[in-house]
Amino acid sequence: MKTIDELLAEGVKGKRVFVRADLNVPLAEGTITDDGRIRAVQPTIEKLAEAGARVVVASHLGRPQGAPDPAFSLAPAAARLGELLGADVAFATDTVGSSAKETVAALTDGQVAVIENLRFNAGETSKDDAERGAFADQLAELADVYVGDGFGAVHRKHASVFDLPARLPHAVGQLIATEVGVLKKLTDEVKRPYVVVLGGAKVSDKLAVIDELLGKADRLLIGGGMAYTFLYAKGYEVGISLLQKDQVDKVKEYMRRAEETGVELVLPVDVLASTDFPDLKTKAPAVFETVDADKIPADKEGLDIGPKTRELYASKIADAATVFWNGPVGVFEHPDYAGGTRAIAQALVDSSAFTVVGGGDSAAAVRTLGFDENAFGHISTGGGASLEYLEGKTLPGLAALEG
Numbered sequence: 144m145k146t147i148d149e150l151l152a153e154g155v156k157g158k159r160v161f162v163r164a165d166l167n168v169p170l171a172e173g174t175i176t177d178d179g180r181i182r183a184v185q186p187t188i189e190k191l192a193e194a195g196a197r198v199v200v201a202s203h204l205g206r207p208q209g210a211p212d213p214a215f216s217l218a219p220a221a222a223r224l225g226e227l228l229g230a231d232v233a234f235a236t237d238t239v240g241s242s243a244k245e246t247v248a249a250l251t252d253g254q255v256a257v258i259e260n261l262r263f264n265a266g267e268t269s270k271d272d273a274e275r276g277a278f279a280d281q282l283a284e285l286a287d288v289y290v291g292d293g294f295g296a297v298h299r300k301h302a303s304v305f306d307l308p309a310r311l312p313h314a315v316g317q318l319i320a321t322e323v324g325v326l327k328k329l330t331d332e333v334k335r336p337y338v339v340v341l342g343g344a345k346v347s348d349k350l351a352v353i354d355e356l357l358g359k360a361d362r363l364l365i366g367g368g369m370a371y372t373f374l375y376a377k378g379y380e381v382g383i384s385l386l387q388k389d390q391v392d393k394v395k396e397y398m399r400r401a402e403e404t405g406v407e408l409v410l411p412v413d414v415l416a417s418t419d420f421p422d423l424k425t426k427a428p429a430v431f432e433t434v435d436a437d438k439i440p441a442d443k444e445g446l447d448i449g450p451k452t453r454e455l456y457a458s459k460i461a462d463a464a465t466v467f468w469n470g471p472v473g474v475f476e477h478p479d480y481a482g483g484t485r486a487i488a489q490a491l492v493d494s495s496a497f498t499v500v501g502g503g504d505s506a507a508a509v510r511t512l513g514f515d516e517n518a519f520g521h522i523s524t525g526g527g528a529s530l531e532y533l534e535g536k537t538l539p540g541l542a543a544l545e546g
């Protein structure tokens with residue numbers, strides 16, 4: 144892969160450089176609650192701008208359905224990028240339409256523009272090669288060079304991640320290079336015991352990686368939304384908790400295999416359960432009860448791991464040599480359900496293990512709960528991406544940057 148420094152050595156002055164970033168930041172009422180992903184790609188953008196490139200930054204945000212949706216606009220992220228750079232950042236209100244074309248054409252050397260959410264165009268995420276390719280062709284008209292630096296999205300076979308670099312001279316950005324450098328250590332020379340903590344809400348994505356992890360980790364601690372599919376597979380009532388019913392057989396198979404191979408697959412023993420999902424806007428006090436994992440009432444959903452589970456998981460982390468954690472174990476955005484996630488973060492900080500926290504929300508949780516980023520070995524901007532990298536999979540966004 145060509146590095147950003149090699150690209151700069153070739154000269155980028157006056158060239159339009161398309162930077163595929165991951166600016167998928169958490170928003171509350173249009174306000175960014177954690178700008179970590181923007182800060183993470185800032186060095187690449189700065190280097191290019193300082194070298195006189197006309198920088199076109201592109202990203203997705205959330206999961207809009209292939210059409211413009213103001214709730215998923217990248218405008219707040221563009222504004223924040225401008226503040227961080229201390230420069231005017233132009234914003235195009237579409238991705239490949241007249242606004243994008245005019246905005247890019249108006250760039251002068253060293254200036255930066257952000258184009259609107261790539262997923263406002265159905266071609267970005269299409270499973271159809273031709274449809275994705277047609278969108279990539281349009282994106283390619285906006286640039287002379289491509290820099291891949293959206294680590295959080297490298298596991299997605301999307302137009303801007305996979306198809307576009309095939310159409311332009313390309314290089315790898317500084318963030319992806321750093322991320323891959325650290326994660327490589329977890330595949331090449333992992334120190335044991337190796338503990339993986341999995342939580343979050345992207346349940347089907349994450350259940351898929353457990354297959355491989357069972358062959359790699361010594362202990363797998365399950366929390367967050369995915370825990371309930373496991374508890375259900377054990378025969379427990381999970382009420383109205385997140386449940387992936389179509390995955391129950393697969394999960395049963397995981398539990399069988401874990402037992403056979405001696406991998407500790409650890410599930411919550413108690414949870415905080417409520418009839419209502421909490422109000423994340425007002426953060427009004429939640430009404431919940433702490434129940435054993437086999438006693439979740441039929442009208443309630445599990446929203447955090449309980450105190451016994453926090454203690455159990457901390458003890459499973461305490462003697463680890465390596466810990467990888469992806470996915471908050473509860474709805475940490477509400478203070479009443481942040482305790483489990485805080486306990487996991489604290490256990491990582493207290494252990495002498497090499498610790499990696501991965502994922503947009505996991506990284507945001509660590510920071511918004513007040514932990515010092517330096518207390519962790521590495522905070523990765525990608526959750527799904529780092530999990531799939533650790534699985535040993537070929538990631539479309541990395542493969543596309545080779546050659």
Ligand SMILES: Nc1ncnc2c1ncn2[C@@H]1O[C@H](COP(=O)(O)OP(=O)(O)O)[C@@H](O)[C@H]1O
Binds near residue numbers: 447473501
């Ligand atoms: N029990 C639960 N029920 C519903 N949502 C949950 C639960 N536990 C965690 N979550 C949610 O999971 C989200 C993060 O999931 P995910 O995107 O998979 O993590 P990451 O971005 O770190 O990879 C958070 O917004 C959190 O509120």
Ligand SMILES: O=C(OP(=O)(O)O)[C@H](O)COP(=O)(O)O
Binds near residue numbers: 167528
């Ligand atoms: O937030 C992201 O991934 P993550 O939650 O796995 O860290 C990335 O921006 C990818 O988003 P996607 O999972 O909607 O493709």
